[in-house]
Amino acid sequence: MELTGAQILIHFLEDEGVEHIWGYPGGAALPIYDALDTDAKKLQHILVRHEQAAVHAADGFARSTGKPGVVLVTSGPGATNTVTGIATAYTDSIPMIIITGQVPTSMIGLDAFQEVDTVGITRPIVKHNFLVKDVKDLAITLKKAFYIATTGRPGPVVIDFPKDVQNATSHYEYPQEVALRSYLPVVKGHSGQIRKAVEMMLSAERPIFYTGGGVVLGDGSEELTKLVRKLGFPITQTLMGLGAFPASDPLSIGMLGMHGTYEANLAMHHCDVLIAIGSRFDDRVTGNIEKFCPTAKIIHVDIDPASISKNVVVDIPIVGPVQQVLQEMNALLDKQAQQPQAENTQAWWAQIEEWRSMDCLKFDTSGTKIKPQAAVKAVWEVTKGDAYVTSDVGQHQMFAAQYYTFDKPRRWINSGGLGTMGFGLPAAMGVQMAFPDATVLCITGEGSIQMNIQELSTCLQYGLPVKIVCLNNGFLGMVRQWQEFFYDRRYSMSYMDSLPDFVKLAEAYGHVGIRIDNPATMKQQLEEAFALKDRFVFIDIITDQQENVYPMIPAGAGQNEMILV
Amino acid sequence: MLIENESGALSRVAGLFSARGYNIQALTVAPTEDESLSRLTLVTLGNAHQIEQIVKHLNRLIDVVKVVDLTEGAHIERELMLIKLSAVGNYRDEFVRLADIFRGTIVDVTATTYTVQMIGETQKLDAFIAAIDPAFILETVRSGAMGIMRGEKCLQI
Missing domain, CATH: 3.40.50.970 (Thiamin diphosphate (ThDP)-binding fold, Pyr/PP domains)
Incomplete structure (x- = not known):
C-alpha cells in the first residue's frame, strides 16, 4: 500500500492495537490530524486542553491497563508542554509513546517557527527517542518504539516526526517483528541465584518483603501474593507498589518510608533478611542510607541491572522479570522438602504485633472540622x-x-x-x-x-x-x-x-x-x-488546616527515627 | 564501547555522564570497519562501585551495543598528540633531540616552528610536555586515549 507518512502512522497505530490517542493539534502535526480524519477506523483521539494533560492521561491509561499510552502533539510548545508528563512517566517506568510534530527536515536547525530540538530536550527523560528523517524508516521506527517502551524496564519513547516526512509517501506493510542488536531485555532470572534466595528466605528469623512498583508493572501481583502467603512473612509496600499485595491481608504491615507505618519502618530496621522485589531503594524509602537495614542480608529482584546495588549494596542480586522470578521461587518452594516453619518467625511476629498495636495511623475525630x-x-x-x-x-x-x-x-x-x-x-x-x-x-x-x-x-x-x-x-x-x-x-x-x-x-x-x-x-x-x-x-x-501527615521520617534520618504525632 | 553509528548516539553517552555526575577525562570516537558501528574509548575515574554503575548505565542506553572496562585486563592504551613549538636558535637542535628521545616525529617545519607528532600512553605525552618550557609551546592537540585488549580477546558484536 502506498501511503503518506501521516497515514502510515494512523494505520500502524491501528495495526498495533492502539485504541486511544491523547493529543492537541498544531501546524507541524496537521497532516497527521488530517489522516486521523480520513483514515482512522477504530482509533479514538481525545482532545485535551493542554499537552501536559495529554501525557498524564495516556500515563493513567498505561498504569491502569498495562498497555502503552500514546500521545500526539505538534512541534515547539506542543512538544515542550509534554516534558513534565514524559519525565513523570520516565521516573515511574511507564510505557508510553509520544509523537511530536517537527518542522520540515529542510528547516531543522534554522530556528524556524515552532521549532525546538525535541530529541535533545527529551533525551535525559526518555528510555529512547527517534527523529524520523525518511518515510521509509517510519513503520519500523514505530515498531521499535513500541518494543522498547513496553519491554524490559518500561519507559516513554519519543518519536519526532517532521512535517515533510508526514507528507512524503512510501509503501506500508505492518512490521510484525523487530530485533535490536543493542537492546536485549532480560527474560529470565538466574536459577542458581533464585535457589540461593529461597534458601536464605527459609533460614530467616526476622524476614520482611519490601516490594515496589516493579511488581505492579511486571504483573507479578498474583505470584507475589502466593509467595508471601506461603512463607507467612510480613510485607511492606512502597508508595508505587500499593495494591500488588492486598493491604487488608494481616501479613501486610503497611507502606514504608518517609510516611510509612511505625511497624513497617521498624521491621525494616530490625530485619535479618530483606527481600526487595521491583523496588529501587529510593531515598524516600531508605531515609539515611548509612542507617538503612543495619542487620539485614538483602535479596533484590529487579528487571534493570542498573537498579541493583545502585543505592544499597545487596547480597543476592537477581536480574529478571518479577513474574517469572516469583513463579520460579514458588515452584521451588513447592518442591522443597524443607517447608517454611512458622515457629522460625514467631518471635518476630510477636515483635511486629507489638509495634502494630501502637496504631500509628490513628487520628483525632472529636473536632468539628473534617479530618x-x-x-x-x-x-x-x-x-x-x-x-x-x-x-x-x-x-x-x-x-x-x-x-x-x-x-x-x-x-x-x-x-x-x-x-x-x-x-x-x-x-x-x-x-x-x-x-x-x-x-x-x-x-x-x-x-x-x-x-x-x-x-x-x-x-x-x-x-x-x-x-x-x-x-x-x-x-x-x-x-x-x-x-x-x-x-x-x-x-x-x-x-x-x-x-x-x-x-x-x-x-x-x-x-x-x-x-x-x-x-x-x-x-x-x-x-x-x-x-x-x-x-x-x-x-x-x-478540611482541618492544621493536620499533618504522620508518622514522618525527616529527610536524612534513619528508619527508626520517626516522628509519630 | 561499540555504539550505533547514528547521529545522537554520542550525545546520549556524553549526556549520561553529565546527568549522573560522572566525569569524562577523555573521549575518542570514530566509525569501525563496519560502518554501522562506532568505536568509542572513554577515560573516566571512579571507585569500583562507581565504575560498575557507569557500565550498567551505559548498557542501558539503546544505542550502546557493547561495553567493556579495559582496565579489568591487560590492554594497550595509546594517544596521539600534535604539538607546535616555537623553535628558533639553539632550540631548533634541542627540540629535535628531545622529540627523538620520546620517539616523536617532526611532521611540519617552518623558519620559527616545529610541529611534533607523538604517540604513546597518556603519561608519556604528559612527560614530553613537562620537559618543555611552557613559553615555547604554541599549541597542543591530543586525541584522548584509545584502547584495545591484549591477546586474542576482542570487543566485537
Missing part, C-alpha cells in the same frame, strides 16, 4: 474499596496512600518518583477512558487541582464521570508541614488566598459541584456524589 484522614476513609467506605484512585502530590497523596486500603494492583495511580502536581485529574481521565464503567476518583488538594483544572472541559466533551475528591485546606499542605517542622513555622508562600469557588467552577464547566464542610454530613454527601454514576462531580471537602 483529611476521615475523608479518605469515608471515600473508601462509600466506594467499597473498589475504585481506581488517582492522586496529585502533597499531604492528600499520603493520606490517600495511608487510608485507602488498596487490595488490587493498578488501582492506585500517582506520580511517585517525580512528584508531579497536576497529574491526578488528567490521569483519572485516562483511567476512565480505559474503564468507562468503573468508579474513578482523584484525591487531590486545592493546590494540585489548579495545575490542570482546564481539563474539566475535556471531561465534559467526552462524558467522563470522574469524581474529584479535593481535600481543601487552603494550604499547600505538605509545604506547610515542612515549614512547621523545619522552618520555625514561617509559612512562606504556602497559604493560598483567593481560591475559586470550586462548586461554581465545576458548574461553569457543566459539571456537578458539591461542598462538604461538616463531619456529620460527610458520609451522606459522599454517598450522593458517588451515586451520580454518569456525571463528573467535583467534591470540595473543607
Whole structure:
C-alpha cells in the first residue's frame, strides 16, 4: 500500500492495537490530524486542553491497563508542554509513546517557527527517542518504539516526526517483528541465584518483603501474593507498589518510608533478611542510607541491572522479570522438602504485633472540622474499596496512600518518583477512558487541582464521570508541614488566598459541584456524589488546616527515627 | 564501547555522564570497519562501585551495543598528540633531540616552528610536555586515549 507518512502512522497505530490517542493539534502535526480524519477506523483521539494533560492521561491509561499510552502533539510548545508528563512517566517506568510534530527536515536547525530540538530536550527523560528523517524508516521506527517502551524496564519513547516526512509517501506493510542488536531485555532470572534466595528466605528469623512498583508493572501481583502467603512473612509496600499485595491481608504491615507505618519502618530496621522485589531503594524509602537495614542480608529482584546495588549494596542480586522470578521461587518452594516453619518467625511476629498495636495511623475525630484522614476513609467506605484512585502530590497523596486500603494492583495511580502536581485529574481521565464503567476518583488538594483544572472541559466533551475528591485546606499542605517542622513555622508562600469557588467552577464547566464542610454530613454527601454514576462531580471537602501527615521520617534520618504525632 | 553509528548516539553517552555526575577525562570516537558501528574509548575515574554503575548505565542506553572496562585486563592504551613549538636558535637542535628521545616525529617545519607528532600512553605525552618550557609551546592537540585488549580477546558484536 502506498501511503503518506501521516497515514502510515494512523494505520500502524491501528495495526498495533492502539485504541486511544491523547493529543492537541498544531501546524507541524496537521497532516497527521488530517489522516486521523480520513483514515482512522477504530482509533479514538481525545482532545485535551493542554499537552501536559495529554501525557498524564495516556500515563493513567498505561498504569491502569498495562498497555502503552500514546500521545500526539505538534512541534515547539506542543512538544515542550509534554516534558513534565514524559519525565513523570520516565521516573515511574511507564510505557508510553509520544509523537511530536517537527518542522520540515529542510528547516531543522534554522530556528524556524515552532521549532525546538525535541530529541535533545527529551533525551535525559526518555528510555529512547527517534527523529524520523525518511518515510521509509517510519513503520519500523514505530515498531521499535513500541518494543522498547513496553519491554524490559518500561519507559516513554519519543518519536519526532517532521512535517515533510508526514507528507512524503512510501509503501506500508505492518512490521510484525523487530530485533535490536543493542537492546536485549532480560527474560529470565538466574536459577542458581533464585535457589540461593529461597534458601536464605527459609533460614530467616526476622524476614520482611519490601516490594515496589516493579511488581505492579511486571504483573507479578498474583505470584507475589502466593509467595508471601506461603512463607507467612510480613510485607511492606512502597508508595508505587500499593495494591500488588492486598493491604487488608494481616501479613501486610503497611507502606514504608518517609510516611510509612511505625511497624513497617521498624521491621525494616530490625530485619535479618530483606527481600526487595521491583523496588529501587529510593531515598524516600531508605531515609539515611548509612542507617538503612543495619542487620539485614538483602535479596533484590529487579528487571534493570542498573537498579541493583545502585543505592544499597545487596547480597543476592537477581536480574529478571518479577513474574517469572516469583513463579520460579514458588515452584521451588513447592518442591522443597524443607517447608517454611512458622515457629522460625514467631518471635518476630510477636515483635511486629507489638509495634502494630501502637496504631500509628490513628487520628483525632472529636473536632468539628473534617479530618483529611476521615475523608479518605469515608471515600473508601462509600466506594467499597473498589475504585481506581488517582492522586496529585502533597499531604492528600499520603493520606490517600495511608487510608485507602488498596487490595488490587493498578488501582492506585500517582506520580511517585517525580512528584508531579497536576497529574491526578488528567490521569483519572485516562483511567476512565480505559474503564468507562468503573468508579474513578482523584484525591487531590486545592493546590494540585489548579495545575490542570482546564481539563474539566475535556471531561465534559467526552462524558467522563470522574469524581474529584479535593481535600481543601487552603494550604499547600505538605509545604506547610515542612515549614512547621523545619522552618520555625514561617509559612512562606504556602497559604493560598483567593481560591475559586470550586462548586461554581465545576458548574461553569457543566459539571456537578458539591461542598462538604461538616463531619456529620460527610458520609451522606459522599454517598450522593458517588451515586451520580454518569456525571463528573467535583467534591470540595473543607478540611482541618492544621493536620499533618504522620508518622514522618525527616529527610536524612534513619528508619527508626520517626516522628509519630 | 561499540555504539550505533547514528547521529545522537554520542550525545546520549556524553549526556549520561553529565546527568549522573560522572566525569569524562577523555573521549575518542570514530566509525569501525563496519560502518554501522562506532568505536568509542572513554577515560573516566571512579571507585569500583562507581565504575560498575557507569557500565550498567551505559548498557542501558539503546544505542550502546557493547561495553567493556579495559582496565579489568591487560590492554594497550595509546594517544596521539600534535604539538607546535616555537623553535628558533639553539632550540631548533634541542627540540629535535628531545622529540627523538620520546620517539616523536617532526611532521611540519617552518623558519620559527616545529610541529611534533607523538604517540604513546597518556603519561608519556604528559612527560614530553613537562620537559618543555611552557613559553615555547604554541599549541597542543591530543586525541584522548584509545584502547584495545591484549591477546586474542576482542570487543566485537
